[in-house]
Amino acid sequence: MANGNGENGERELIDFTFPTEMTLIGNITRDPEMHVFASGKSIGKTSLALNERKYNKETGTYEDGKTLFVELVVFESMLDNVLASLHKGDRLIVVGKLRLREYERKDADGTPNGKTGMAIELTVNDLAPSLKWAQTSVTRVKRTTVSRGAPVGDEDQYNF
Numbered sequence: 001m002a003n004g005n006g007e008n009g010e011r012e013l014i015d016f017t018f019p020t021e022m023t024l025i026g027n028i029t030r031d032p033e034m035h036v037f038a039s040g041k042s043i044g045k046t047s048l049a050l051n052e053r054k055y056n057k058e059t060g061t062y063e064d065g066k067t068l069f070v071e072l073v074v075f076e077s078m079l080d081n082v083l084a085s086l087h088k089g090d091r092l093i094v095v096g097k098l099r100l101r102e103y104e105r106k107d108a109d110g111t112p113n114g115k116t117g118m119a120i121e122l123t124v125n126d127l128a129p130s131l132k133w134a135q136t137s138v139t140r141v142k143r144t145t146v147s148r149g150a151p152v153g154d155e156d157q158y159n160f
Contacts, residue, residue: 013102013104015102018097018098021095024122026048026049027051027089028086028090043074043076044072044075070120070122085129091130095125095127096126099122
């Protein structure tokens with residue numbers, strides 16, 4: 001929901017998904033992790049670093065610019081393949097819908113601290129390894145049901 005006031009005058013948190021798909025290219029910053037909800041549904045998450053590179057005409061070299069970190073959210077249809085295939089440092093080409101989501105921050109013990117944070121997420125529709133600096137081989141797999149482990153988290157923020 002867009003930023004505004006709720007029924008009782010309290011400020012609503014920002015939650016906006018861009019209506020068009022976009023393509024991002026970057027490097028995974030951590031191994032993908034699986035999150036299981038009480039319903040048994042699961043998602044995978046990892047983070048993608050998008051690095052800006054600029055050519056400096058004076059020095060004749062490329063220089064690093066700012067880095068944007070985007071949380072990738074992968075749903076069950078490709079989750080097993082992502083968990084088995086991707087690792088920290090892998091360069092990916094990812095297609096999905098970008099979502100800006102404001103959330104209530106918590107202290108290390110899980111207690112809300114009254115502050116808000118902003119998450120930049122991409123709900124992944126498809127992804128592939130970049131072959132710019134790597135080689136890969138494709139192995140087709142049969143669809144199977146996998147045990148997902150103990151439930152964690154709140155699935156209401158994701159549209160299953």
